[in-house]
Amino acid sequence: MTLQSSDSYPADDSALFWQTKGCALCAEEQYHAALTAFDRALSLEPNSCQTWNYRGNALSALDRKAEALNCYDRAAALNPTYHQVWFNRGLLLTEMQAYGSALESYDRAIALHVDPHYLLAREDIWLKQKLVAF
Missing domain, CATH: 1.25.40.10 (Tetratricopeptide repeat domain)
Incomplete structure (x- = not known):
């Protein structure tokens, strides 16, 4: 198609x-x-x-x-209450290694809708920050 x-x-x-x-x-x-x-x-x-x-x-x-x-x-x-866009924005910012902004986006998504994927993505930032520091 x-x-x-x-x-x-x-x-x-x-x-x-x-x-x-x-x-x-x-x-x-x-x-x-x-x-x-x-x-x-x-x-x-x-x-x-x-x-x-x-x-x-x-x-x-x-x-x-x-x-x-x-x-x-x-x-x-x-x-501003469309939680999926805040999650997608967080994913993109994580890819761009803009971790502070990614955390803000994930926090907005989680505040609007508690989803296990959102929580896991937010937790992954800590590990990504540690890996980048090496």
Whole structure:
């Protein structure tokens, strides 16, 4: 399943359709095509914090960290109680070795929704900081 920006739009040209398509493309590791789908979804519904979050995930998978962080920040600004974006932001900041900022993001996610994955990711930072110090 690929998506080209020149493809004609389907009968269901809704933001939800394109968001779902983008997620399916991400699952198939077709991140460039997913970005096209997410961009179409955002052209229809520019204030969708979920779509901005998913777009950030695709960019992160493409190692386009600064752009991914901008998407996560946009999603968090649109909905500060969307715990998944704070978690994803923390994961990205951990990859970037910005551990202080990552901890702040994880803390926000945990304050909104206590999830074992969030707690484990937060705990992993201590080990990562120790490994970087060597």
